[in-house]
Amino acid sequence: MANLTLENIHKKFGSVVAARDVNLELPDGQFVCFLGPSGCGKTTLLRLIAGLENPTRGRILLGGENITQTPAHKRNFGMVFQSLALFPHLTVGENVAYSLRVRHVAKATQSERAAKLLDLVQLTGFMDRHIAQLSGGQRQRVAIARALAIEPQLFLLDEPLSALDAKLRESMQLELRELQQRLGVTTILVTHDQREAMTMSDQVVVMGPDNRVHQMGSPLAIYRNPVDKFVADFIGSSNLLDGLYSGSREVTIGRTRLVVDELPENLSSGMPVTVSVRPEEILVLPGIEDKENRLHGTVSFIRDVGSSVEIYLNCNGVQIISQSTPKSRPEVKQGDQATAVLPAAACIVLKS
Amino acid sequence: MIEEKPKGLGAHLVLAYPALMLAIFFIIPFGIMVAVSFFHREIGGFYLPGFELANYRNLYTALFGRTLLFSLFIAGLSAAVCVSIGFPFTYFITRMRRQAQVVWLVFLMSVLSLSEVIVGFAWSLLLSRTAGLSNILVWLGLMDKPVAWYPGFMALLFGICYLAFPYTVLVLYPPLSRLDPALPEASQTLGASPIRTFFTVIVGSLRNAIVASFVMVFVFTLGVYLLPQILGRPRHWTLSVLITDQAIYQTNMPMAAAMAIFFMFVSLLLVILTMVIGKEKKAKSA
Numbered sequence: 001m002a003n004l005t006l007e008n009i010h011k012k013f014g015s016v017v018a019a020r021d022v023n024l025e026l027p028d029g030q031f032v033c034f035l036g037p038s039g040c041g042k043t044t045l046l047r048l049i050a051g052l053e054n055p056t057r058g059r060i061l062l063g064g065e066n067i068t069q070t071p072a073h074k075r076n077f078g079m080v081f082q083s084l085a086l087f088p089h090l091t092v093g094e095n096v097a098y099s100l101r102v103r104h105v106a107k108a109t110q111s112e113r114a115a116k117l118l119d120l121v122q123l124t125g126f127m128d129r130h131i132a133q134l135s136g137g138q139r140q141r142v143a144i145a146r147a148l149a150i151e152p153q154l155f156l157l158d159e160p161l162s163a164l165d166a167k168l169r170e171s172m173q174l175e176l177r178e179l180q181q182r183l184g185v186t187t188i189l190v191t192h193d194q195r196e197a198m199t200m201s202d203q204v205v206v207m208g209p210d211n212r213v214h215q216m217g218s219p220l221a222i223y224r225n226p227v228d229k230f231v232a233d234f235i236g237s238s239n240l241l242d243g244l245y246s247g248s249r250e251v252t253i254g255r256t257r258l259v260v261d262e263l264p265e266n267l268s269s270g271m272p273v274t275v276s277v278r279p280e281e282i283l284v285l286p287g288i289e290d291k292e293n294r295l296h297g298t299v300s301f302i303r304d305v306g307s308s309v310e311i312y313l314n315c316n317g318v319q320i321i322s323q324s325t326p327k328s329r330p331e332v333k334q335g336d337q338a339t340a341v342l343p344a345a346a347c348i349v350l351k352s
Numbered sequence: 353m354i355e356e357k358p359k360g361l362g363a364h365l366v367l368a369y370p371a372l373m374l375a376i377f378f379i380i381p382f383g384i385m386v387a388v389s390f391f392h393r394e395i396g397g398f399y400l401p402g403f404e405l406a407n408y409r410n411l412y413t414a415l416f417g418r419t420l421l422f423s424l425f426i427a428g429l430s431a432a433v434c435v436s437i438g439f440p441f442t443y444f445i446t447r448m449r450r451q452a453q454v455v456w457l458v459f460l461m462s463v464l465s466l467s468e469v470i471v472g473f474a475w476s477l478l479l480s481r482t483a484g485l486s487n488i489l490v491w492l493g494l495m496d497k498p499v500a501w502y503p504g505f506m507a508l509l510f511g512i513c514y515l516a517f518p519y520t521v522l523v524l525y526p527p528l529s530r531l532d533p534a535l536p537e538a539s540q541t542l543g544a545s546p547i548r549t550f551f552t553v554i555v556g557s558l559r560n561a562i563v564a565s566f567v568m569v570f571v572f573t574l575g576v577y578l579l580p581q582i583l584g585r586p587r588h589w590t591l592s593v594l595i596t597d598q599a600i601y602q603t604n605m606p607m608a609a610a611m612a613i614f615f616m617f618v619s620l621l622l623v624i625l626t627m628v629i630g631k632e633k634k635a636k637s638a
Contacts, residue, residue, distance in 0.1 A: 051540075051541075052537050052540070071540070072537070072541050073540045073544055073545050073546075075541070078541070078542075079537075079538065082534070083534045085532055085534035085535050085537065087538075087557060089556045089557045098542050098552075099542035102542060147542075149542075156541075
């Protein structure tokens with residue numbers, strides 16, 4: 001196993017750019033998610049790594065070795081496709097053992113290994129079934145077992161869970177994560193579901209609609225310290241407030257002064273900034289309280305779904321959403337005047 | 353339980369029209385042919401109603417046997433040629449851009465508008481010594497003198513394949529264009545070279561379509577009766593030619609009918625056999 005490095009990877013389809021100057025260093029043995037909205041180039045990036053597309057420019061290195069021109073069938077990577085792409089004319093066992101058959105492994109070893117892999121994905125005894133006889137979740141497992149048959153250097157997954165229903169998807173996420181940790185195989189998963197990315201990965205690579213990589217880091221680091229407006233908005237929900245930096249750790253939003261703990265580098269007084277505050281960090285108090293880091297408004301809506309309560313506050317046309325657990329059930333009603341408290345530590349200042 | 357709503361007369365009436373057409377244009381003529389095959393031939397005249405097996409007994413000749421075998425052989429061979437060229441050809445068409453696909457398909461359709469007669473005479477001209485393609489090769493300096501490439505077995509095979517090729521592509525096009533493009537990609541990521549992928553995954557997963565197109569071309573070429581007379585020598589004449597000869601030139605309708613029915617049964621048997629083998633192979637590999 002070895003590190004995967006992408007150097008200045010650029011991919012164009014005709015005049016359309018699918019991946020723009022991507023530089024990534026993916027550490028060995030980790031679970032990495034490529035996360036982004038549809039059309040951001042995350043699948044293209046995965047296909048470039050798999051060797052199914054050639055980059056317009058740039059290099060792909062695996063353990064220091066340049067594999068940019070290596071064809072897909074010589075890369076020894078395992079890939080699970082969005083459509084799963086199971087071979088309909090072969091049985092479950094033959095599907096799983098396909099990569100071994102191609103490598104002329106002895107018949108007995110093939111079926112032994114296929115049986116072991118089916119055990120691993122909890123499909124013991126499914127060897128001779130036909131693909132058409134399987135349910136969606138079972139097909140998923142077959143596709144995973146097939147991709148792992150050669151003990152790949154890299155395990156690539158292209159939104160493999162998107163076709164499953166919500167419950168099955170959540171349990172497959174845990175299972176997949178557990179499997180990856182047990183095998184220690186470097187894994188890249190492409191998804192547009194940030195919850196899925198947060199559940200499974202060691203590292204998240206966030207890509208934006210401009211086909212660039214915006215941020216890479218652990219899920220929590222990205223959640224707590226998004227580098228820009230796009231990441232703050234895309235990962236979780238966020239209150240984004242536009243204002244001006246007025247110097248000495250203060251941001252002015254309308255008439256409100258907001259004291260913040262941390263600032264990005266090279267920020268000078270008078271620059272426009274965006275402040276991102278997570279809904280669960282915001283406290284809503286009844287009545288009007290005039291102090292710094294307080295915004296006043298009217299409660300426009302309360303969404304109480306049992307496990308959490310969301311309060312929508314209209315502060316002079318700016319909507320603030322606060323989220324809390326029912327234990328600290330708020331004492332406000334729809335139509336009340338209320339104050340939102342934005343703690344200094346929770347305000348993340350982003351350059352606009 | 354969901355009970356099926358009883359269908360009104362209207363629902364059945366819809367089926368009446370195709371059923372009627374099928375009866376008038378297929379079942380009744382076929383019935384007449386079966387009946388005629390048992391009738392008595394009147395030499396110099398036409399035929400008299402009756403019931404005798406003489407027509408079938410007269411089939412038992414060396415000429416009939418040899419022609420039957422040759423007909424099945426050339427139909428099978430041309431079907432094999434058409435499918436083995438048509439399958440990769442169609443695969444490459446389905447991988448093209450949409451517009452290019454349309455151009456190719458329209459081109460193939462336009463070939464279909466040519467009748468057997470036109471195809472036969474056109475190729476007899478193109479393969480001839482006096483005005484054929486070999487003159488171009490001579491002009492290019494690739495050959496010493498023009499030669500006649502017809503009549504002969506290769507000319508006949510070529511003509512039949514030319515006629516049947518568009519049908520092969522049209523039968524193979526829908527299943528090939530529906531093939532999930534991720535299947536060959538998956539095969540490659542699993543370590544199979546592009547050629548190996550083509551044979552194990554693309555051919556493998558479309559075996560049914562291949563058998564179906566083979567059977568279609570086989571049956572289609574059995575009915576070719578002008579090309580053997582134009583492009584072949586008398587020994588390349590197929591059973592369809594003999595049937596035409598009996599029916600039109602010898603005015604021996606009962607004999608022609610008996611030949612046609614016997615021929616139909618033999619080819620039907622072969623088609624069923626092909627299907628069964630195709631299925632068994634699938635069952636075995638499963």
